[in-house]
Amino acid sequence: MKLLSRKVTCNSHGQDSSYFLGWQEYEKNPYDELRNPSGIIQMGLAENQLSFDILESWLAENPDASGFKRNGESIFRELALFQDYHGLPAFKKALAEFMEEIRGNKVRFDSNKLVLTAGATSANETLMFCLAEPGEAFLLPTPYYPGFDRDLKWRTGVEIVPIQCYSSNNFQITEAALEEAYQRARKQNLRVKGVLVTNPSNPLGTTLSRQELNLLITFISAKGIHLISDEIYSGTVFNSPNFVSFMEVLQNLVNTNVWNRVHLVYSLSKDLGLPGFRVGAIYSNDKMVVATATKMSSFGLVSSQTQYLLSALLSDKKFSKNYIFENQKRLKKRHSMLVIGLENAGIKCLKSNAGLFCWVDMRHLLSSNSFDAEMELWKKIVYEVGLNISPGSSCHCSEPGWFRVCFANMSEDTLDLAMQRIKAFVESKLTNKSCNFRTPCHHHSIKNSSARKSLTKWVFRLSFHGYENER
Numbered sequence: 132m133k134l135l136s137r138k139v140t141c142n143s144h145g146q147d148s149s150y151f152l153g154w155q156e157y158e159k160n161p162y163d164e165l166r167n168p169s170g171i172i173q174m175g176l177a178e179n180q181l182s183f184d185i186l187e188s189w190l191a192e193n194p195d196a197s198g199f200k201r202n203g204e205s206i207f208r209e210l211a212l213f214q215d216y217h218g219l220p221a222f223k224k225a226l227a228e229f230m231e232e233i234r235g236n237k238v239r240f241d242s243n244k245l246v247l248t249a250g251a252t253s254a255n256e257t258l259m260f261c262l263a264e265p266g267e268a269f270l271l272p273t274p275y276y277p278g279f280d281r282d283l284k285w286r287t288g289v290e291i292v293p294i295q296c297y298s299s300n301n302f303q304i305t306e307a308a309l310e311e312a313y314q315r316a317r318k319q320n321l322r323v324k325g326v327l328v329t330n331p332s333n334p335l336g337t338t339l340s341r342q343e344l345n346l347l348i349t350f351i352s353a354k355g356i357h358l359i360s361d362e363i364y365s366g367t368v369f370n371s372p373n374f375v376s377f378m379e380v381l382q383n384l385v386n387t388n389v390w391n392r393v394h395l396v397y398s399l400s401k402d403l404g405l406p407g408f409r410v411g412a413i414y415s416n417d418k419m420v421v422a423t424a425t426k427m428s429s430f431g432l433v434s435s436q437t438q439y440l441l442s443a444l445l446s447d448k449k450f451s452k453n454y455i456f457e458n459q460k461r462l463k464k465r466h467s468m469l470v471i472g473l474e475n476a477g478i479k480c481l482k483s484n485a486g487l488f489c490w491v492d493m494r495h496l497l498s499s500n501s502f503d504a505e506m507e508l509w510k511k512i513v514y515e516v517g518l519n520i521s522p523g524s525s526c527h528c529s530e531p532g533w534f535r536v537c538f539a540n541m542s543e544d545t546l547d548l549a550m551q552r553i554k555a556f557v558e559s560k561l562t563n564k565s566c567n568f569r570t571p572c573h574h575h576s577i578k579n580s581s582a583r584k585s586l587t588k589w590v591f592r593l594s595f596h597g598y599e600n601e602r
């Protein structure tokens with residue numbers, strides 16, 4: 132007789148995916164400039180470490196916030212006892228206003244429609260519990276964030292049906308792809324309950340176009356289903372076209388039928404770079420969803436001291452405005468460093484304007500047009516070149532040869548070294564000469580190369596003209 136549940140033995144958690152395996156390889160041999168200079172550089176982690184100094188300065192100037200104090204008086208006892216799952220009103224208000232600021236104040240968020248959760252992970256799963264039964268399905272455009280297999284399916288029993296998107300139109304969502312996925316689900320006897328998109332997209336780093344937003348609204352309206360928009364990267368949009376939230380689209384919609392069927396997910400893990408704090412949220416116009424998700428949030432609350440600290444931080448409007456602006460500026464610079472560095476190695480990226488990563492086209496480096504060849508190339512890049520990047524197959528991409536490469540979780544010098552390694556690797560493939568990719572010889576260094584020069588020029592232009600002119 133089995134004593135353990137099926138959850139223990141089933142493998143739908145997805146931890147065997149190459150996405151997570153790459154992290155394990157990195158953990159065994161992590162790069163460190165001094166202690167392990169030939170170790171693996173972690174480029175598979177969508178972390179934002181670019182603006183910690185701004186947060187740290189604020190903390191130094193506002194010691195009460197992290198010291199459990201209000202106007203110099205201790206509020207330790209108040210925080211220690213607080214356990215209302217509706218969340219601290221001051222924090223919810225500050226978070227709602229921060230979300231408005233990110234959307235250029237074109238959208239109003241009512242904090243009564245906001246549910247706090249332990250990160251977007253918990254927000255997405257909670258929405259699945261609220262919107263679908265086990266065995267029902269959500270449609271997701273490919274490529275998608277590998278964690279969704281765990282977050283949406285594992286504990287809920289909900290199924291994911293991919294909406295196949297292709298490089299031929301830059302992986303945009305089309306009416307035909309939506310309809311095809313819907314019909315495929317029906318053929319598998321799966322009842323479709325909704326579509327889930329990430330906007331801006333992980334892993335593409337692009338924002339949904341007006342055309343795609345309208346298409347999705349029309350689709351869910353016609354089918355009578357839900358739409359979840361995971362807008363966890365909304366504050367990372369560093370270039371045009373501007374980010375348009377589904378909430379903005381809803382505001383201008385005459386047909387209010389879909390109002391209650393569009394649900395937003397947000398988190399401070401990416402925009403503020405605080406995944407360790409576990410702060411996420413659901414925003415919905417559906418009262419029942421808000422009430423149920425609030426009750427469910429008991430299983431993944433945000434601790435009271437975190438709420439207290441962040442309510443002080445986010446309600447400082449001068450800080451939040453400046454943070455968003457400066458963080459986007461830094462992301463833009465990093466993004467350019469990666470794009471130019473890869474270009475210098477003959478590798479192209481999908482044109483993107485957001486996120487902490489690029490979607491990189493390495494199809495020309497595959498030995499054949501297959502996912503086996505993608506795995507073979509990935510292993511070489513991890514073990515020989517010493518870069519942990521995420522293969523497209525782990526994001527359920529429909530074409531082999533694409534990789535997600537992160538740029539905001541390391542120093543500029545480390546990114547520079549990563550670019551030298553990849554350049555050395557590509558050149559060795561072209562010349563059939565092997566060299567030690569992990570500590571590339573001088574001629575691979577981009578320090579004196581034209582790429583470095585154009586980057587320096589670009590950075591100069593940015594600081595000279597000011598950021599606004601560049602957007």
Ligand SMILES: Cc1ncc(COP(=O)(O)O)c(C=O)c1O
Pocket residue numbers: 177249250251252253276278329333361363398399400406410411
């Ligand atoms: C699209 C997307 N949703 C959700 C998450 C999970 O975020 P959190 O740390 O807030 O749980 C991530 C993290 O990478 C993500 O990329």
